[in-house]
Amino acid sequence: MNNTRDIRVVVAIDFGTTFSGFAYSNKINPETITNDTVMVRKLKYRFFLRIITFRLFLLNMIFNNRPEQTGVFKTNTVLAYDDNLQLVAWGYPALAQEPPKKKKLQTKPRKPVELFKLHLANVKDDDKPPLPPGLDPRKAITDYLHEMNKLVSETLNSRWPGIRYPQQVRFVLSVPSEWHHDAKAIMRECMFNAGYLENRQSENLEFTTEPEAAAVYCMKSLTEHHLSAGSSFMIVDCGGGTVDLTTRTLLPGMKLSEITERSGDLCGSSYVDREFLRFLGRKLGYAAMKKLKENHYGQMQYLVQQFCSRVKFSFNGNPNEFSTKELDIERVCPALMEYVTGHAKEQMEEADWLIELDFLNVKEMFDPVVNKIIDLITKQLASTERRCSAMFLVGGFSESQYLQQQIRRQFMNQVPIIAVPKHPIAAIERGALEYGLNMEIVQTRVLKFCYGVEVSAKWEKGDPPERRTPSGRIFKFHRLALRGVEVAVDQKFYYTAGPVVPNQTDMTFNIFITPDNNAKYCDEDGMKMLGKMKIDLPDPQRGKNRLVEFTLTFGTMEVKATAINKRTGQIYESSFILEF
Incomplete structure (x- = not known):
């Protein structure tokens, strides 16, 4: 275990779906530097700015008509790979750029990757953003965090040269509230592989919900x-x-x-972008948009950028202040032209490949x-x-x-x-x-799930006959902490168990969570195993008179399982990521 008492610096990481950033502070002097203090740094990518919260040039471009936004920046959660899936850019430089006007200037397109955080969300595979063949979402997340880690390390070492990185740094990672523990476990693994943690179980990583x-x-x-x-x-x-x-x-x-x-x-802002692409599909043909996505994802991404900067960010819902916008497909997304066919192509040629976005079109997005x-x-x-x-x-x-x-x-x-x-x-x-x-x-x-353990009880009349074991018992879900209950940090929930048979030499506690407070069995829909803990039961000559007190303690971001042999005093402990 790490010595968390020697933490000198706290770094908070906001790994977002579309934009990401970090903030940091020294524990001895926990000042908050405002966004008015901006220090330009020339790193590998000249677009990055370092402030106490990490921002990026792009949002200044997006909100250039809103002076109060000056100095508020994040970097894009975007990666770019070559054909060998070697990372070539991250953040703003990875975004697709305007297509070259001359064919001779065209270069082999990179493979921009965005929205890859959504692969950890509980969505259908068809709704997940595409990834280049062979690229696992865990690798994409790790690659992104690894590049950010370089900047975090350099930033802290320039501010406090004596800091041992990452040993003396507490990282706080914010995650969506609907993520399950398996998604958070993946993020912990990615943080380790990206170089933030000395070991996978490091206590230097804390989670909080966004x-x-x-x-x-x-x-x-x-x-x-x-x-x-x-x-x-x-x-x-x-x-x-x-x-x-x-x-x-x-x-x-x-x-x-x-x-x-x-x-x-x-239902974040990227889903407005999705509605924009659906609008184009209705106008130009869904088959054309599908081929564009498959073969020229970078140009499709640039088309979305144009929509965002020219239309989306300034839309306020007032028809009197809205002027119809035009998108020049030939200029911003020429690859799309070769996929449009039939009547849609005739209409677009007649319109000189200009698409109009009027007030109702945008409102419907x-x-x-x-x-x-x-x-x-x-x-x-x-x-x-x-x-x-x-x-x-x-x-x-x-x-x-x-x-x-x-x-x-x-x-x-x-x-x-x-x-x-x-x-x-x-x-x-x-x-x-x-x-x-x-x-x-x-x-x-407030607990978002019901927590409990699987128990072996004596089968009784009224229990399902098909669930009766040959030894006349039945496995049930025993509730410890109910969903919707407000629990204090370090609040405990108890359960006392004993051996099922006299000569039993060990006992396993299978810990489950479920959204249903009325669940009875551990194989019901929605039931998930949070973890298990196996303990020894010495002195089998004492038969069933060997009680164990099992406890779930809800900490800040973890739930701790504790089993105490009430006769010997032996203690077993295990921690699991809390489903908060």
């Missing part, structure tokens, strides 16, 4: 709105891929408790995504009887004026304050950093 990190960040904004201890507030984290929600109550001493289950779905977010908020508000005093919108998509307008229109009579805090794009990494510096800031969480 909405929880955002809640910690927004907590400081409560006093600006004259909210005090006892006030409840909701965080709506609108990212590129996911939208996550959590409702918290401010406790005395600037602590937080959770009062509802976290919720979320895949936003509305399915925005309506899904509104539905999530509605359900989150309905999940508690406590009054929600404020709602904070964070994440890159929260900058959308249309999204803000629709949320305010829908909920202004239920929630008195609906606000976007300063630097909403930085909310996650800054909040994760605050959490890493003071992990006691979160006092309670």
Whole structure:
């Protein structure tokens, strides 16, 4: 185990679907440097800027008509590979560039890879973004984190040359609320392979959910709105891929408790881009768009960039302020022209390959995504009887004026304050950093699953006959902690067990989670094994009189299983990633 008492620096990593960044601070002097302090650094890619929160030049281009965004940057969660799947670029330089105007200038296209974080989400394979043949999503994630690790290491070593990296660094990784423990286990493995951890089980890595990190960040904004201890507030984290929600109550001493289950779905800003591509499919033919995606993914990506910078980011839902936009397919995506056939080709040739995007077209791209977010908020508000005093919108998509307008229109009579805090794009990494510096800031969480163990009970009349074992017993799910229960950090749940047969020499606790509080058996739908723990049972001559006290303790981000032999006092412990 690592000596976590020797942690000198905390680094918070926001590995996002479309943009990523990090923040850092020294524990001795935990200052927060504002985004007004920007230091240009010429690394391998000249586009990168280093500030206390890692940003990128691209967003300055995107929001160049909004001066308040100056200095707020992240780098794109994008990779580019050659034909041998060797990484050639990451971040903004990996994005597809404008197609060359002269054929002689054309070079062999690289293989840009984006949205690969979605491969860890619980979505159908058909809905997952494409990866080059032979590229595993774990390799893509590791490659990206590895390149970021180079920058993190160089940044910290330039600031504090005496720091032993990574031994004296605590990393806090924020993840979507709907991720299961297997996705978090993959991220731990990727962090290790990328060089952040000395071993796979390193205690230098902590997890927090993206909405929880955002809640910690927004907590400081409560006093600006004259909210005090006892006030409840909701965080709506609108990212590129996911939208996550959590409702918290401010406790005395600037602590937080959770009062509802976290919720979320895949309805971030990238799904507006998907609606744009579907619009093109209806206009140019789905077969043409499919071939473009398969053969010229880089040009399709550049086409989406053009839509975002010229249309998506400035759309505010006011038809009086919207002017119809034109996209020149021949200039921004010439490869698409060779795949368009039939009547669609005739229409496009007549229109000089110009596609018009009017107000209704764009609104129809936003509305399915925005309506899904509104539905999530509605359900989150309905999940508690406590009054929600404020709602904070964070994440890159929260900058959308249309999204803000629709949320305010829908909920202004239920929630008195609906606000976007300063630097909403930085909310996650800054909040994760605050959490890493003071992990006691979160006092309670609401369990998203029911936790329990598999037990061997005596079969009784009324039990399913087909489940009766030859020895007259039945395996059942024994509930320990129920879904929806608010638990304090380090709260314990107990269960006492004993040997089934007198000469038993060991015992195994199979720990399961399920979304169903009424589950009876461990093979039901939705049931997942969290882990198992095997212990010794000495002194078989004592028969069944050898009791073991089994305990689940819910820590900050892990659940610890403990088994104590009540006769000998021998203790067994094992930790599993908490399904938070």
